[in-house]
Amino acid sequence: MPREIRITVLPGDGIGPEVTAAAVAVLHAVGQRFGHAFRTEEALIGGAAIDATGQALPPATAEACDRADAVLLGAVGGPKWSDPKAPVRPEQGLLALRKQLNVYANLRPVKPHAATLKHSAIKAEVLQGVDLVVVRELTGGSYFGRKERHADRAIDVCEYTVAEIERVVRHAFRLARTRRGKVTSVDKANVLETSRLWRETVTRVHRAEFPDVVLEHQLVDSMAMHLISRPRDYDVVVTENLFGDILTDEAAMLAGSMGLLPSAALGDGPRGLYEPIHGSAPDIAGQGIANPIAAILSVAMLLRHSLSLHREAEAVESAVSTVLAAGESDPAQRARDLGGTATTAALTTAVLAALAVEAPPASAAEHAFPAVELRD
Ligand code: IPM
Numbered sequence: 478m479p480r481e482i483r484i485t486v487l488p489g490d491g492i493g494p495e496v497t498a499a500a501v502a503v504l505h506a507v508g509q510r511f512g513h514a515f516r517t518e519e520a521l522i523g524g525a526a527i528d529a530t531g532q533a534l535p536p537a538t539a540e541a542c543d544r545a546d547a548v549l550l551g552a553v554g555g556p557k558w559s560d561p562k563a564p565v566r567p568e569q570g571l572l573a574l575r576k577q578l579n580v581y582a583n584l585r586p587v588k589p590h591a592a593t594l595k596h597s598a599i600k601a602e603v604l605q606g607v608d609l610v611v612v613r614e615l616t617g618g619s620y621f622g623r624k625e626r627h628a629d630r631a632i633d634v635c636e637y638t639v640a641e642i643e644r645v646v647r648h649a650f651r652l653a654r655t656r657r658g659k660v661t662s663v664d665k666a667n668v669l670e671t672s673r674l675w676r677e678t679v680t681r682v683h684r685a686e687f688p689d690v691v692l693e694h695q696l697v698d699s700m701a702m703h704l705i706s707r708p709r710d711y712d713v714v715v716t717e718n719l720f721g722d723i724l725t726d727e728a729a730m731l732a733g734s735m736g737l738l739p740s741a742a743l744g745d746g747p748r749g750l751y752e753p754i755h756g757s758a759p760d761i762a763g764q765g766i767a768n769p770i771a772a773i774l775s776v777a778m779l780l781r782h783s784l785s786l787h788r789e790a791e792a793v794e795s796a797v798s799t800v801l802a803a804g805e806s807d808p809a810q811r812a813r814d815l816g817g818t819a820t821t822a823a824l825t826t827a828v829l830a831a832l833a834v835e836a837p838p839a840s841a842a843e844h845a846f847p848a849v850e851l852r853d
């Protein structure tokens with residue numbers, strides 16, 4: 478019997494429950510098709526957790542994530558919990574979870590699919606051939622620094638240690654070696670002290686450990702511009718937490734829509750936290766029209782990065798490509814965020830159907846042995 482693979486699912490708020498339900502259906506289909514025993518367990522996070530327990534990351538959720546091989550998250554937040562005076566906010570649950578799991582490297586790949594090029598706000602000729610990954614530092618910087626609020630002033634401290642910078646840039650350099658061998662490090666070294674430390678550290682790690690990789694430094698303001706004027710030039714982009722948050726929403730526009738982009742948050746071990754980069758989209762929540770593709774592609778990243786199930790990951794990605802291609806000229810098979818009319822359920826069914834057709838059935842031998850050695 479293959480060893481049971483434990484996935485903790487955190488649907489969260491807004492469209493989170495709808496897109497994670499789609500992603501879990503795809504995960505179980507992969508399990509059936511390839512002979513893996515995935516056990517999914519749901520837990521509360523964000524606003525849903527605040528409503529039920531008063532906490533954004535209840536202890537039961539933290540424990541469920543601790544004993545999981547990987548965590549799949551939908552989205553957190555919404556107007557119901559966004560009162561600036563609220564003592565606890567949904568986003569705090571997500572930040573606490575990232576910290577708890579020590580997932581400091583957030584991979585956000587952007588590779589526009591041919592079928593979605595014409596639905597992007599950016600010209601197709603600029604998008605042709607774009608294939609980049611942003612590695613966003615996820616557990617440091619102003620998100621986690623000391624915070625103070627007074628009547629007439631507020632403070633968010635941005636702090637980085639050398640060790641925090643080293644570990645995330647090493648991740649980026651290693652990733653670049655598996656791709657086109659180029660890293661662009663983004664900072665604001667002309668103004669910020671943390672950015673000067675960032676640049677110094679990246680330069681030293683590059684010289685000492687990764688001289689074979691091409692490194693360039695770029696200031697974040699000009700990066701915001703180049704990212705949409707010449708996105709093809711980028712391979713791996715590494716940057717601090719807040720810059721990465723902003724640049725990845727911008728980069729999502731290269732793919733045509735936020736509804737298409739998955740992400741993986743990784744640490745030192747195989748366990749990761751996987752989430753679509755889109756938010757909870759409260760305006761369309763509960764209507765069954767959210768695009769589940771980003772969540773489904775997050776499952777592909779989970780299969781690849783936490784479980785080393787590469788064939789399975791590729792099967793999911795190719796099923797998604799089939800569905801995107803079908804939607805290129807048929808709005809009925811295209812998600813609403815790409816100008817179509819397809820529902821979440823219709824898109825999920827289409828991905829499941831494509832998966833069933835494309836994935837070869839697992840052989841008897843693969844049923845008998847676990848495909849990977851999972852570390853605990
Ligand atoms: C993201 C989101 C989060 C972030 C929010 C929900 C806290 O915008 O994952 O990009 O800022 O990290």
Ligand code: MG
Nearest residue numbers: 722723726754
């Ligand atoms: Mg964001």
